[in-house]
Amino acid sequence: MTYDFTILRQLRKKKGLTIANLSELCGVSYVALSKLERNQGNPELKTLDRISRALELPTHNLLALAERKHPVRAKEVRDEPHMEKAKTRHVSLDGVRIIYLEAQKGMAGVAPEMHQDDYEHCYVLKGRVRVTIRGTEHDLGPGEGIVWDCFFDHMYQALEASTFITVLTPKRP
Numbered sequence: 001m002t003y004d005f006t007i008l009r010q011l012r013k014k015k016g017l018t019i020a021n022l023s024e025l026c027g028v029s030y031v032a033l034s035k036l037e038r039n040q041g042n043p044e045l046k047t048l049d050r051i052s053r054a055l056e057l058p059t060h061n062l063l064a065l066a067e068r069k070h071p072v073r074a075k076e077v078r079d080e081p082h083m084e085k086a087k088t089r090h091v092s093l094d095g096v097r098i099i100y101l102e103a104q105k106g107m108a109g110v111a112p113e114m115h116q117d118d119y120e121h122c123y124v125l126k127g128r129v130r131v132t133i134r135g136t137e138h139d140l141g142p143g144e145g146i147v148w149d150c151f152f153d154h155m156y157q158a159l160e161a162s163t164f165i166t167v168l169t170p171k172r173p
Contacts, residue, residue, distance in 0.1 A: 003066040026054035097168040103158035115150040127162025
């Protein structure tokens with residue numbers, strides 16, 4: 001895997017820091033930081049940890065920024081519907097799955113085949129949706145959302161014609 005650490009210059013400037021300021025904050029030499037900002041050199045993880053802490057950014061986020069310099073685009077994935085009485089649209093972006101649902105009143109169910117080791121986020125755009133997680137019912141209306149660990153049993157039910165979005169995000173360290 002290749003990384004582009006030129007992102008450090010942008011992160012540093014966003015914090016209003018000079019290379020000298022950042023060097024003092026993280027204990028990494030001015031020369032080493034300058035080389036990294038020009039994408040020269042191969043930093044050790046402990047060096048990246050120190051830089052990340054000084055920039056108030058988790059190290060894995062710094063690596064993700066250095067790994068992906070350009071936006072990721074995706075197109076809608078057409079697949080089989082997962083729930084009766086619901087029209088769905090799906091897109092997957094870098095492991096995050098986004099599902100747009102238009103549900104008729106009475107739609108109920110869950111699609112366990114869609115879940116991996118994820119967190120699920122549900123956001124209601126219109127109507128009323130009941131999300132039952134571990135036996136506890138959560139009734140959501142427009143503008144309301146909920147998030148949970150997909151490890152736990154859960155189910156959706158459209159209390160009225162509803163439009164909502166679910167986002168499945170993989171668990172990351």
